Each structure stands twice: as structure tokens, then as C-alpha cells.
Amino acid sequence: MIVRTLREKHHWSQEQLAQLSGLSLRTIQRVEAGNKASLETLKALASVLEIDISTLTEEVTVIDKDADYWKAEPIYIRWLLWGVNKRPKEMAYIEYLLVAVGIVSWFVFEERHLVTPLALLFAYISAKVVAYMDSKGYW
Template identity: 45%
Template sequence: MIVKKLREKKHWSQEQLANMAGLSLRTIQRVEAGNPASKETLKSLASVFEIDISELTKRVKMIDIKSEDWQSVPLWVSVGLLGFKERTETILSIALLLLCGLAFFLYGGWGEPISMQAVLWFGVYLLAVGWFAAAVRWADTKGLW
């Protein structure tokens, strides 16, 4: 939405903005519709609008999966993050997974005694969530978010 407001403030058409930024008209339409934009797209737009890229990254959802930083991530981290590339979504997902797992473990038997198989599966589940959390921590320490 900020891109559309900035463009309209300058009285430019989408085609004019696309030409000035060296982007396709479709890319401009996608960004204005609220779809994620690559870092390169945001750099081009920030340059054309003569603003700092941080102004755009605050308000435009950014995908940067193809950046060198994410390309060099170890496989265990890529798999552990389950495709998430935004920290807030990832942390919320971990919390939700833990709550759902705990609820299923505690109430899944509907009053039945908890079996050894349930305890083992819950252990595997906790290891998977731990792996997810470790991948997030690794991305935090490398400053990838």
C-alpha cells in the first residue's frame, strides 16, 4: 500500500513507475496489491522514490529466499525452519506447535491412561519442535531475519 501511496503522491502511473524502477508492470501491480517483494525490487523502488529502503521494508512484506544469506544456510536449518523466512511467524508457529502438542498429549486419551507409545511420540514431537527452535536460534545468531 505504501508504494501505491508514494506513486499517487507523485502522480505517476504504474507503467511510469515500472519504467523508472526498471521493473515489470506486473511486479508493480503485485507489490501494490500487498504481495511480497524481493530485496532487489525494494531497492529499485526506494531509489526511484528517493527514500531509504528501510521505509519500504517496514511496510512491504519482503521475501529474500534467493539472497546469498539464505542460500548458504545449512540444510538442517532450512529443513528446520519449514520454509518460514520471517521471524514473527516462526516464533508464533513454535508456540502454537507446543500448545497443540501438549493439549493432544494431555487430552488425547480422553481419560484413558497415557500409554508408553504416546509418551514416545510426544518425545519425538518435542525433538521436532526443538529442532525448529534451534533453527530459529541459528538464524537469529547469524542475523538473517
């Protein structure tokens, strides 16, 4: 986690970071554990750690899979995102790669009637899941 890495780079304990940022020790522990942080918390940490707040926003905001709102999601959404706690930056590349595999397989494989639709289907599902999670504001 970026907060822990930067804290250790400055040779600060969690207690020292809490004092410097004006946050509680428990808040620092939660952020380092990957829990969601408020905008005020991120601003305080960005200021003390001398980094842009967008860096923290990208790295710290995660899906709280113990929350009631997450447990209320359909099982297929929770299954598709099993093991994923934050929006992968590489997600768009995965979608593009799947589309490319689908197109290339049409010209290369004899069994293109199976490979091409599957690759394109997985690209579509991936894009829809990301759009759904973005619309819900989970990450």
C-alpha cells in the same frame, strides 16, 4: 507483494513508481519479484507510497536462495526452509502451538511417550532454525 499492491492501488505503472521514487525500473521489478532491497531503496519506496519503512522491511526482505551464501548452508537448513522465502510472522505461534500439543498430549493420549516428545522436539527445532536464520541475517 506489498509494493505491487500499493503501486496498483495508486494506479501507477512500474515506470511511474520508478520515476516518482528516483529508482530504476529494474530495481522496482526486483523488489516486486521479492528480491532483497537496500535500505535506501526501502526509504525511497516508503516515502513515495506513504507508508512506514518498517512495513516494507517486514514484507520485502527475503532469502535469496540463488545466492552463494545460501547454497553454502548445510543441506538440512536448506531442506527445513524449503518453500520459505521470508520469516513467517506466525512462526512464534507455531512453536507455542507445538508446545501446547506436547503438554496436552501428555494428559490425553495413551501413547504420550511418543506424541509429547515429538511435538516438543519439533517446537525446539523450529525455534533453533529461526534463531539461526536471525543470527545470519538472512531475513
